[in-house]
Amino acid sequence: MFFEQIINGLALGSTYSLIALGYTMVYGILELINFAHSEIYMTGAFIGLTMVTVYKVPFPIALLISMAGSCILGVCIEKAAYKPLRKANRIAPLISAIGVSIFLQNLALIIAGPQARAFPKNFKVTTIQVGSLFKISSIQLLILLVSIVLMIGLHFLINKTKIGQAIRATAQDKETAQLMGIKIDRIISLTFAIGSALGGAAGVLVGVYFNSVDPMMGFFPGLKGFVAAVLGGIGNIPGAMVGGLILGLVEVIGAVYMSQYKDAIAFAVLIIILLLKPTGLLGQKVQEKV
Amino acid sequence: MLVLENIVTHYGNIQALKGISLKINKGEIVTIIGANGAGKTTTLKTICSLVKPTSGKIFFEGNDITSKHTSDIVEAGIALVPEGRRVFPKMTVMENLSLGAYLNNDRNKIKNDLEKVFDLFPVLKNRLKQVSGTLSGGEQQMLAMGRALMARPKLLLLDEPSMGLAPKIVSNIFDIIQQINSEGTTILLVEQNAQMALSIANKGYVMETGRFILEDSANTLLNNEEVKKAYLGES
Numbered sequence: 001m002f003f004e005q006i007i008n009g010l011a012l013g014s015t016y017s018l019i020a021l022g023y024t025m026v027y028g029i030l031e032l033i034n035f036a037h038s039e040i041y042m043t044g045a046f047i048g049l050t051m052v053t054v055y056k057v058p059f060p061i062a063l064l065i066s067m068a069g070s071c072i073l074g075v076c077i078e079k080a081a082y083k084p085l086r087k088a089n090r091i092a093p094l095i096s097a098i099g100v101s102i103f104l105q106n107l108a109l110i111i112a113g114p115q116a117r118a119f120p121k122n123f124k125v126t127t128i129q130v131g132s133l134f135k136i137s138s139i140q141l142l143i144l145l146v147s148i149v150l151m152i153g154l155h156f157l158i159n160k161t162k163i164g165q166a167i168r169a170t171a172q173d174k175e176t177a178q179l180m181g182i183k184i185d186r187i188i189s190l191t192f193a194i195g196s197a198l199g200g201a202a203g204v205l206v207g208v209y210f211n212s213v214d215p216m217m218g219f220f221p222g223l224k225g226f227v228a229a230v231l232g233g234i235g236n237i238p239g240a241m242v243g244g245l246i247l248g249l250v251e252v253i254g255a256v257y258m259s260q261y262k263d264a265i266a267f268a269v270l271i272i273i274l275l276l277k278p279t280g281l282l283g284q285k286v287q288e289k290v
Numbered sequence: 291m292l293v294l295e296n297i298v299t300h301y302g303n304i305q306a307l308k309g310i311s312l313k314i315n316k317g318e319i320v321t322i323i324g325a326n327g328a329g330k331t332t333t334l335k336t337i338c339s340l341v342k343p344t345s346g347k348i349f350f351e352g353n354d355i356t357s358k359h360t361s362d363i364v365e366a367g368i369a370l371v372p373e374g375r376r377v378f379p380k381m382t383v384m385e386n387l388s389l390g391a392y393l394n395n396d397r398n399k400i401k402n403d404l405e406k407v408f409d410l411f412p413v414l415k416n417r418l419k420q421v422s423g424t425l426s427g428g429e430q431q432m433l434a435m436g437r438a439l440m441a442r443p444k445l446l447l448l449d450e451p452s453m454g455l456a457p458k459i460v461s462n463i464f465d466i467i468q469q470i471n472s473e474g475t476t477i478l479l480v481e482q483n484a485q486m487a488l489s490i491a492n493k494g495y496v497m498e499t500g501r502f503i504l505e506d507s508a509n510t511l512l513n514n515e516e517v518k519k520a521y522l523g524e525s
Contacts, residue, residue, distance in 0.1 A: 162392070169378055169389055175340055176376040181364040181393040181441065 003133045005252050011140040011209065013248020014147035018202035019225025020232065020240035021154065022074075022195030028171040028235035029191045031090070035097040036077050037199055038222020039104035044070040044200025045207040045217060046112060049119055059123050059208075063146070066204045067197040074196025075189050083185075108215035116214035119207045143205045150198060151241050157194075158237060167191060171235070199225075220263060224251075227270045233283020242281060291316045291476055292337070292368075292445055297346035299329075299336050306332040308500040309346070314445070314478055314493075319471050321479045321487040321508065323521055324497030330480040331373050333497075334447045337478075338370050339363055350445070365393050369443035373450050375434040379423030383414055386422050386433055390440030400440070407436040410466055428459040435466070445476045452483045464490055484521035488512045496521070 019041055026034045047069040051062035081100045085093045126138045158164040169177040170187045177184055206221060207213040228247045232239025247266055254265040273280065292314040299307040307329050314320045322330050335341040337348060339360045348356045355363055369390075377386050387407065391400045408415040411432040417425065422433060431451055438446060448467065452460040460483065468490050471477050481487035488494050494511040496504035504511065511517050 165381075165385060165389060166392065168381065172378045172380055173376055176372060176378070177389075178340060178360040179338060179364065179370050179372065180389045180437075181361040182389075183359070183361050 004135055005256060006249065007134075007136050007140055009249035009252035010245060011143045011248070012252060013228075013245040014144055014151075015202045015206050015209070015221070015244070016225050016228040016247050017241045017244025018147055018150065018198045018205075019221055020228035020244045021151075021237065022199040023226050023229040024232070024234055024237060024240040025167075025191050025195045027229070028237070029167070029188055030082070030086075030093075032082065032093050033097065033226065034077075034082075034192075034195075035094070035222075036081070036100040036104060037195070037225070038218030039101050039108075040070050040074055040077075040196045040218075041199045041203040041206075041221060041225075042108060042213075042215060042218035043073055043104065044196075044203030045119075045213045046108065046203075047200065048204035049117060049207060049213045052120060052122055056122075059121075063201060063204050066200050070200025070203070071193045071197040074192040074199075078189060078192040083188075105215055105218075112215055114215065116212045116217075119211050119213055121208060121211075139209055143209060146201065146205060150201060154194065154198070154237070163190070224266045227266050230270060230280055231273050233280025236280065236282045239280055239282035246281075291351060292478070293347075293349040294333075294337070295347040295349070297333075297336055297348065298344045299332055299341055300344050301332075301341075306500055307336065307343070310497075310500070310502055312495060312502070314476060316444075316476055317471075317474070318493060319467070319477045319479060319491045320493045320495070321481055321491040322495045322497055322502075323481055323484040323487055323517075325521075326482070327499075328497040329500040330497055331449055332500075334370055334449050334478070334480055337363075337447065338368065361393070364441055367442070367444035368447065369438040369441045369445075370447040371431075371434045371438045371449060371451065373453065375427075375430040377422040377425070377430050377433050377437070379421070381422055382419050383422055383425070383433055384418040386437050387414070387440050390437035393441065399442075403440050403442065407439055410439070410469065411436050428455050428463070431455060431459075431463060432466075435463075435470075439470065439475075443475060445478065446470065448477065448479045450480060450482060452481060452486060460486065484517070485512075485523075 019037065022037045023034060026032060044066045048062045048066035051057045051065050052059065077100055081096045082093050085096055127135060128138065128141065129135050158167060166182045166187055169180060169182060170184050174184050224247060228243035229240045231247060232243025247269060250269055251262060251265050255262040294310060294312040296309045296311055297307050298305065298309050310333065322333060324330055332341060336343050339358055342357045347354060350366055350368060355366060378389065387404060391403065394400055413429060414433060414436055422430065425433060451463050464486055467477060467479065479487055479491065488508045488511055491508040494506065494508045495502045496511065496517060504517065
């Protein structure tokens with residue numbers, strides 16, 4: 001029972017991690033909370049659903065197409081709603097983000113209608129039993145594997161490649177990054193692209209996991225992904241990964257004892273972390289010498 | 291090599307540069323001296339297109355580079371060592387240096403350039419894995435200069451390299467600036483330490499509230515009564 005809950009928590013948590021990465025990467029580079037991120041997640045789920053139901057493509061391909069679509073949506077949002085406001089007061093892009101979020105929710109309501117749709121599984125669902133205690137469903141295994149692969153890929157990209165170095169440089173000091181010859185507008189778009197692709201993937205995975213896709217589905221996972229990012233230290237990439245997993249575990253295990261407060265747990269965690277360690281678990285301020 | 295023609299730059303409604311003209315020949319060390327807020331840093335930022343001029347033209351090696359993208363200006367051969375060093379504090383010394391060579395894709399050339407930087411700044415070689423934010427001010431200045439040299443600049447812009455450093459380190463830095471220059475890099479040096487700057491420069495400009503009020507050979511400026519009074523601390 002306990003091990004099962006751990007697996008449930010990690011599976012749910014890894015989707016929070018994927019969502020949190022989008023928030024944290026964008027925050028790291030623009031100091032902007034991209035509130036439209038939860039709608040990118042929702043759109044990703046719808047693209048995946050459409051691919052599977054209408055075009056009958058295999059699930060892995062549907063996942064990839066959904067990531068590509070989310071990626072394009074994320075970049076378009078950045079160009080249309082944030083870039084023109086780059087030099088404006090900090091509150092302006094935030095309001096713009098909320099506007100985009102409401103717009104996309106309502107667009108989805110018009111196109112898809114308010115009712116939730118089932119996500120048909122075009123692959124075989126089995127339960128893998130290891131020993132007497134350890135049990136994992138193939139969907140959970142899929143979620144964990146996809147999340148781990150994506151997160152390792154991201155870690156490699158950010159820390160081991162030239163483009164990752166450019167992303168980190170832009171996050172630390174935009175002006176100096178430009179002096180290195182880095183085209184920061186491209187780096188910002190790329191950050192939105194990566195974060196949105198991860199968010200879209202999370203949408204598809206959760207859609208399959210809970211067998212439900214609807215226009216408002218982004219709201220709670222979006223908020224929880226944001227909580228996970230703050231929990232790990234906003235702007236900190238490993239922090240978002242760890243924060244998501246912790247939040248998933250706390251939520252699932254907490255729900256065993258008080259199931260009616262499932263959603264409240266995440267926000268209680270947010271309040272506690274803001275009180276005890278406002279910079280988050282892995283967030284820290286590096287002292288800069290001048 | 292670099293020509294500024296009547297450059298005017300605004301920050302919002304404030305006119306920071308009120309029509310400045312400047313000329314640097316290949317191989318020279320040219321310095322701009324002046325008090326805080328005179329517009330020295332703005333001049334350098336305008337050259338690099340971090341700030342766009344409202345009017346005027348900038349030519350580098352005969353080409354108009356006014357308001358071009360900063361990355362194109364770096365690619366053309368201009369590198370800036372910004373005021374306050376601005377090393378990437380969370381990155382290692384090695385990562386900072388390799389970012390300097392961001393536009394260079396030739397590994398062999400990068401390796402050679404790295405050796406040259408280590409010859410100039412041996413202290414960096416022993417600190418490659420250290421996080422840059424933990425270096426001393428002098429070391430950060432050396433790292434910022436090394437990073438700029440990794441871009442293989444033809445023209446190196448230096449903004450207040452002496453700021454906040456002990457006199458001994460300042461003279462060390464100025465020796466290195468002369469050495470960089472003797473190896474063929476043209477230098478535009480912005481300084482509040484007028485004595486030091488004029489002593490290594492060929493030509494100097496004196497800046498006050500967005501204008502050049504004097505322009506002459508460095509030697510002449512060193513002996514100019516007004517300059518002595520206002521900037522060299524002699525009465």
